[in-house]
Amino acid sequence: MLKTFSLGGVHPAENKFSAGQKIEVLPVPEQVSVPIAQHIGAPSEPVVAKGDEVKVGQLIAKSTGFVSANIHSPVSGKVFKIDDIIDASGYKRKAIIIKTEGDEWDESIDRSEDLITEITATPEEIITKVGEAGIVGLGGATFPAHVKLSVPPGKTCEVLILNGVECEPYLTADHQLMMEKGDEIMVGTQILMKALKVDKAIIGIENNKPDAIKHMSELAGKYPGITIQPLKVQYPQGGEKQLIDACIGRQIPSGKLPIEVGAVVQNVGTTLAVYEAVQKNKPLFERVVTVTGKSVSKPSNFLARVGTPLNQLIDAAGGLPEDTGKVIGGGPMMGKALSSTEVPITKGSSGILIMPDEMAKRGKTEACIRCSKCVSVCPMGLSPYLLMTVSDKAIWDRAEEEKIMDCIECGSCSFTCPANRPLLDYIRLGKGKVGQIMRSRTK
């Protein structure tokens, strides 16, 4: 019996069309738009002005606080302007727009393919380096990685857990990374272990990727302290709390962080970025993006520069199919429908999912039939039907009592609801309001 998390969960059709597709390097785009807010926390502040010449990897916007991240130029060329563009949020946000000229990298970046296994940096140096390189959680949450690595005083980390689960249907970026960059990820893991001062790391991989489990297990033999944990396929296993539960059987108390139970979770993509930052001095300005969908002619995994317009990736994957009903940034469960295909790729773009028309429509919302399916699939043990009602009726104190803030927004409730009720939409609304109320109370 394979391990998984203990509460709830669903198993949507996996549809991993792009599995096994080699990572293709996307040509450098003619122009990139780099949003200055592409991570959780304070937006960065541009340090370049219109007309400035920049090189690949040069700092163009600096972090404005502890929970914030540096942003580096993904291309070389001239800053065309700093203007508002529509980004994945559906709103106009400030972005640095750069016109590409050639592909000249910053001299300090080591562009060789050699694997550097020896880790010379001290734990403090690693954390600083990770912060400087602007690394954020590449699973999609985009939480600055250096914040997670800085264990607060009084707490100790016992185990590092790596997320190679990729529980979102369709997406295969992490899977492919593990297959092609396994060694780099292993060294990255060692770097993270050193930074966190732990001697144990677990890489959780769902068993719908047997090749990745085999490949990583073979590699793990060469690196001390790293074990591979095959997991039963269950959504949302890639959620931090669920992964910790699945791997080490510990539950995080309500409102607390993973460090409370002595664990730190990082995505395998993030780990690769850490390796590149520490060993090769390469900041985070490109990432692997899956472009997939039922009618997409060539589902692929691309290595794309941040700021590349979405439609370039879609074109490279065979163009937008005629029956397109929805383009989603991310996976089908947690991703967000986009209002335009001109929005740029950001650090958090794990995939682009193109849904055909007949799959894209939501069903007609009907009355709740009290089947309590949403309660049984909720991985956090909440009552989504109740949370929706209290959010709709603006009963915020009750919403708080019912632990609305514990919701991880995985969407299992909306996915499973036979009456097509927009449960998560209302819960998100409630979370926003209750969060506001709670913050105003502590002020």
Next chain:
Amino acid sequence: MNVVLITIISLGVLGSLAAIILYFVAQKFKVFEDPRIDQVEEVLPAANCGGCGYPGCRAFAEAMVKSDDISDLNCPVGGADTMSAAAAILGKEVAAADPMVAVVRCNGTCENRPRITEYDGATSCTIATSLYGGDTGCSNGCLGLGECVDACAFNAMYMDEETGLPVIIEDNCVSCGACVDACPKNIIELRKKGPKSRRIFVSCVNTDKGAAAKKACSVACIACKKCQKICPFDAITVENNLAYIDYNKCKLCRKCVAECPTNAIHMINFPPPKPKVEKPVAESAE
């Protein structure tokens, strides 16, 4: 017979004892409440809408009785009649507040503002706002999901199916401001009702630059400042790519209405235009 008698007498004695105890307890713990609160509450409209800023009519009545200066208190529902009746009970002075009315500052009908995306999520403007700018090119305009109509307790609003925009029934609107709070896009504003209910306002809240605004909606304010230049009363300011008419300064001369190249400035309840007569309206002097 005996049993009945004993029952009646014992219960009677118990009852009177309890009554005596209750009488003294009531005297001892009597809470004095200003009788005027009840009187004032009586004249208030009992709508409990919160338009005055207090949680219900009772709280407003208490506030009126307690504070010496009630000139900054106003019941928008009852208006001047209610306020003067309440002030007469209390023997205090009220300042005459101008009657207000809610105004929808968006004219992005299906025709003026073509839809470029489709939304099939939850029917709530707040939720839609958290997801994206809107199903048109304008990220400031009305989403048309009717949260304001749901918030209205006076039956003063409805959604026009044809335009996809909310419409205010002026006669029913009590300017409680519930719709203003409900709208996540801040489109609805309480404006002075004006003489003979006539008023002029910019029916747009788009803060994009002119070209972008015009591209998204044919009747958007493009911040050309023509209205600002022509206004003889300095009532119009253009800020953040958007013109705004100060209703306290506006004398309803209507020059700006004719000047606006995109017809973003609306006038309400004016008589149909007479051919080629351009002069200030007489009532405005009052």
